[in-house]
Amino acid sequence: MTTGGDDGSTTSVSRAKHQTLSGLSALAGQAAIVEAALDQRVESLRGSIRERAEVADRTLQMYAGQQRTALEEQLRIETLRSRALLHNAISDAAPGLAAANWGSSTWGTPPVGDAMAAALRIGSHSDTGAAALLPVSAVPGWRITGEDAREFIAEIVVRAALAFPPEGFELTVFDPRVRGVVGFTSLLRKDFPEHFRPAIHHEEALVTHLNHLLARLSEVAEKMSLSGVTSFSELASGERGPHHFVVVLDAPAGLSGHGADALERLIGGCAGRGVTVLVETPGRPTGPVPLEGDEEFDPDGRMVCLDVSATSIQTSFRELGPVRRDRALTTSQRNNAMVAWLEAISAQADRSMTLSSLLGDRPVQWSDRGVDRLTARIGRAGGSTLELMLSGANPATPNVLIGGATGSGKSNLLLALIYSLAHRHSPRDLQMYLLDFKEGIEFAQLAPEDGDDWLPHVAVLGLESDRSYGIAVLQHLVEEFDRRAAEFKAVRATSVSSYRELSGQDMPRLVVVADEFQVLFEPDDAQAQRAVELLEKLARKGRAYGIHLVLASQTLSGIQALGTKRESIFAQFHHRISLKNTIAESESILGYGNLAAADLTGRGRVIVNSELGRPDANITGTVVWAEPTHLNELRGRLWRRHREEVGTSRRPESFTSSSFSTWSGTHAESVAAVGVPVGVAPTVEGFSMEHGNPGCIGVIGADDQVVNAVTASLAVSILGSARAEGARVSFVDTSDRAVGGGLRDLVSDIDGPTDSVEVSCVGADRAGEFLLSLTNSHEERTSRIDHVVIVDDIAVIDGFGENGPFDHDGFCAEFRLLLTRAASRGVLMVVRFRSVAAFTSLGMFGFSSDISRLVLTTGQNDATRIDPTIRVDDAWPRATLVDTERGQWRSVVPFDPGTLTGGGVR
Numbered sequence: 001m002t003t004g005g006d007d008g009s010t011t012s013v014s015r016a017k018h019q020t021l022s023g024l025s026a027l028a029g030q031a032a033i034v035e036a037a038l039d040q041r042v043e044s045l046r047g048s049i050r051e052r053a054e055v056a057d058r059t060l061q062m063y064a065g066q067q068r069t070a071l072e073e074q075l076r077i078e079t080l081r082s083r084a085l086l087h088n089a090i091s092d093a094a095p096g097l098a099a100a101n102w103g104s105s106t107w108g109t110p111p112v113g114d115a116m117a118a119a120l121r122i123g124s125h126s127d128t129g130a131a132a133l134l135p136v137s138a139v140p141g142w143r144i145t146g147e148d149a150r151e152f153i154a155e156i157v158v159r160a161a162l163a164f165p166p167e168g169f170e171l172t173v174f175d176p177r178v179r180g181v182v183g184f185t186s187l188l189r190k191d192f193p194e195h196f197r198p199a200i201h202h203e204e205a206l207v208t209h210l211n212h213l214l215a216r217l218s219e220v221a222e223k224m225s226l227s228g229v230t231s232f233s234e235l236a237s238g239e240r241g242p243h244h245f246v247v248v249l250d251a252p253a254g255l256s257g258h259g260a261d262a263l264e265r266l267i268g269g270c271a272g273r274g275v276t277v278l279v280e281t282p283g284r285p286t287g288p289v290p291l292e293g294d295e296e297f298d299p300d301g302r303m304v305c306l307d308v309s310a311t312s313i314q315t316s317f318r319e320l321g322p323v324r325r326d327r328a329l330t331t332s333q334r335n336n337a338m339v340a341w342l343e344a345i346s347a348q349a350d351r352s353m354t355l356s357s358l359l360g361d362r363p364v365q366w367s368d369r370g371v372d373r374l375t376a377r378i379g380r381a382g383g384s385t386l387e388l389m390l391s392g393a394n395p396a397t398p399n400v401l402i403g404g405a406t407g408s409g410k411s412n413l414l415l416a417l418i419y420s421l422a423h424r425h426s427p428r429d430l431q432m433y434l435l436d437f438k439e440g441i442e443f444a445q446l447a448p449e450d451g452d453d454w455l456p457h458v459a460v461l462g463l464e465s466d467r468s469y470g471i472a473v474l475q476h477l478v479e480e481f482d483r484r485a486a487e488f489k490a491v492r493a494t495s496v497s498s499y500r501e502l503s504g505q506d507m508p509r510l511v512v513v514a515d516e517f518q519v520l521f522e523p524d525d526a527q528a529q530r531a532v533e534l535l536e537k538l539a540r541k542g543r544a545y546g547i548h549l550v551l552a553s554q555t556l557s558g559i560q561a562l563g564t565k566r567e568s569i570f571a572q573f574h575h576r577i578s579l580k581n582t583i584a585e586s587e588s589i590l591g592y593g594n595l596a597a598a599d600l601t602g603r604g605r606v607i608v609n610s611e612l613g614r615p616d617a618n619i620t621g622t623v624v625w626a627e628p629t630h631l632n633e634l635r636g637r638l639w640r641r642h643r644e645e646v647g648t649s650r651r652p653e654s655f656t657s658s659s660f661s662t663w664s665g666t667h668a669e670s671v672a673a674v675g676v677p678v679g680v681a682p683t684v685e686g687f688s689m690e691h692g693n694p695g696c697i698g699v700i701g702a703d704d705q706v707v708n709a710v711t712a713s714l715a716v717s718i719l720g721s722a723r724a725e726g727a728r729v730s731f732v733d734t735s736d737r738a739v740g741g742g743l744r745d746l747v748s749d750i751d752g753p754t755d756s757v758e759v760s761c762v763g764a765d766r767a768g769e770f771l772l773s774l775t776n777s778h779e780e781r782t783s784r785i786d787h788v789v790i791v792d793d794i795a796v797i798d799g800f801g802e803n804g805p806f807d808h809d810g811f812c813a814e815f816r817l818l819l820t821r822a823a824s825r826g827v828l829m830v831v832r833f834r835s836v837a838a839f840t841s842l843g844m845f846g847f848s849s850d851i852s853r854l855v856l857t858t859g860q861n862d863a864t865r866i867d868p869t870i871r872v873d874d875a876w877p878r879a880t881l882v883d884t885e886r887g888q889w890r891s892v893v894p895f896d897p898g899t900l901t902g903g904g905v906r
């Protein structure tokens with residue numbers, strides 16, 4: 001029974017365990033359900049929190065965006081307000097030409113009224129680009145020194161002479177060494193003899209004149225006292241007389257104590273009294289200037305001191321800060337500015353003889369489609385209007401030949417012709433190719449400046465055109481001629497009008513205006529003969545395809561290159577126009593036996609002949625004045641009308657011979673870019689990186705400005721390529737010559753667009769050691785570019801000298817190993833040599849053969865030493881790309897380093 005009792009107890013225990021386990025299992029199941037529910041709730045809460053966080057984030061971003069937009073708009077408004085205040089301040093202190101840059105359309109416009117400039121522009125602020133003004137009335141004058149002092153003085157005289165009212169300026173020049181620095185003012189002497197007297201060369205005459213000015217200062221001081229004013233400019237115009245500028249060159253040359261004393265007395269009392277003294281003291285920027293004996297000349301006083309270089313100006317005027325000098329004027333530009341000013345003054349005397357009166361103020365309609373001809377109004381002959389009709393047939397008068405001596409009004413005539421055509425014909429029916437070979441500034445107003453009001457008809461604009469560019473434009477037009485011939489043939493058209501009708505497509509007539517076109521043929525060489533060939537084809541056959549030529553020149557009689565082609569070319573120029581000219585040039589322009597232009601008197605008087613110069617077909621008239629204020633207003637109207645018609649307005653392609661090209665950042669990624677060739681719509685040229693790393697590129701030349709421009713564009717384009725992503729840059733400044741103006745300044749330009757480029761500079765003391773280290777630091781082969789090394793003036797590295805700290809032969813061997821292995825080890829080297837001699841001298845070590853890609857910034861003689869077949873463009877700035885392996889070369893215009901950061905490293 002005991003056993004049976006135990007069995008019953010065991011069964012009860014088992015049953016209890018089972019019930020307990022079942023209960024626990026049920027609890028576990030419930031716990032799992034609760035846990036799952038909790039997990040689901042937690043996840044739901046997390047999702048809700050995330051959603052709320054995202055909503056909050058979006059709200060914050062939207063709010064931040066709104067705040068940012070509001071701040072940006074406020075900044076924009078404040079910037080515009082500040083610019084307006086700055087503009088007004090500049091206009092008040094230096095109205096009109098006193099503050100205009102040399103490319104401004106304001107040139108040629110005499111000042112309106114009797115406003116006197118209190119300051120003159122000397123350049124632009126290095127940080128803001130705004131006009132940098134220096135006072136001329138509140139100070140006695142300026143003391144000027146530096147390498148470009150005389151050129152700067154000449155430019156200031158041009159600016160002052162044209163910025164003041166015609167009767168409000170007088171000039172005295174003391175030129176003891178007869179340099180003729182401001183001799184160009186003789187152009188104004190005939191019309192204003194008392195205001196632009198010949199230069200004084202002897203001290204006695206100078207002292208006499210200075211004493212006269214001192215007496216005048218006394219009179220002005222009395223008038224100011226009576227009127228209760230503190231400044232010369234505050235006097236009534238009838239009381240004050242002209243503002244007098246005294247220019248003293250080469251001080252103290254030609255001065256004794258007597259002359260220096262008179263000059264010091266004038267400087268001491270002329271501030272604010274209508275006299276400004278400009279004194280050049282070569283080599284002595286400040287302090288007394290010793291004279292013979294124990295005497296000295298001390299012009300400082302309250303004068304502003306200037307140190308002038310080719311690119312910058314340092315002044316003692318603290319308020320001004322660092323100044324970037326405006327690009328220097330050429331001789332032709334100075335003269336042209338003077339002539340344009342005289343033309344404007346002459347035309348102002350007869351307000352009815354203006355382009356605005358001829359064209360009227362009617363809205364621009366462009367109703368004349370130029371189906372058979374283009375029409376331009378250029379002047380008046382008695383009661384009739386002088387009109388030119390450029391027609392391909394019935395009658396055939398397609399081209400125009402224009403001549404005129406300096407100061408006769410030729411530039412004004414060309415502007416009247418251009419604007420008259422643009423006023424009558426739409427850009428869809430007329431496009432212009434404008435070439436100025438005389439380095440003038442007349443056509444500059446037609447190009448985009450700060451605003452969007454360029455002349456919409458202009459397709460190509462050559463400012464300061466050179467022969468290479470002129471020939472490139474003619475070649476482009478011949479190619480356009482061939483293209484049009486093919487299109488005519490396709491629809492069986494025989495003229496522009498029939499092509500439009502048969503094809504239903506627009507085809508604009510093309511007008512080529514070339515001022516001083518004779519430059520194309522000087523000297524008589526292969527380029528000249530190519531120009532003759534192209535010009536003859538366009539003159540003889542261009543009219544059938546809507547191409548018209550307007551050629552202007554001061555002289556045709558001495559063009560030897562035309563030779564036997566002269567008659568066949570000019571026989572296509574039915575319109576002959578000549579302003580005042582010599583007997584020989586009158587006959588050269590108008591035709592044999594037609595001497596009428598030699599008898600013309602007065603600026604703007606003209607002979608117009610539309611019968612190939614036949615004397616009995618002469619019409620004598622007057623060209624209207626193309627007043628700049630009207631041209632500015634008309635250009636704006638034409639531009640706005642074109643935008644209304646087509647929605648967009650293509651910028652003209654501009655070329656300035658003496659300027660760097662503008663970087664666009666649109667070059668092929670696989671090109672180590674240097675510049676663009678001289679031509680129409682050029683493509684970027686450089687060295688291809690498609691088939692591996694170029695390895696080593698040599699840059700040869702002593703012109704730091706051009707070499708640094710080339711080096712910068714190479715670096716920017718290489719670093720902007722996918723193969724060089726993440727690459728670092730090392731500048732090896734072997735001679736420390738680049739400090740403050742060269743390679744080290746370029747570091748900031750290249751590093752600016754991105755923070756991912758690691759840039760380091762290696763000075764002269766570490767140059768050799770650094771280059772040797774490169775041979776061991778790049779062991780692995782790669783198709784990438786990991787390291788760009790730019791070396792300035794490799795020839796001065798200590799390792800190349802016999803007495804340097806390195807083993808000479810060992811250094812040379814290691815460096816050559818670096819050159820040969822660079823391409824396969826991810827190193828791209830840009831090595832600068834200051835001369836061809838320095839480059840070729842490395843041939844004894846075998847280095848020159850390892851550098852097959854070269855950029856020459858040298859002259860023809862040096863290029864010939866590299867390869868006798870190379871032909872160098874001698875204009876500035878230019879570079880010649882040479883591939884010695886392939887025997888190829890081409891000339892380019894390097895990029896402006898100042899434009900690189902806008903489209904550089906990405």
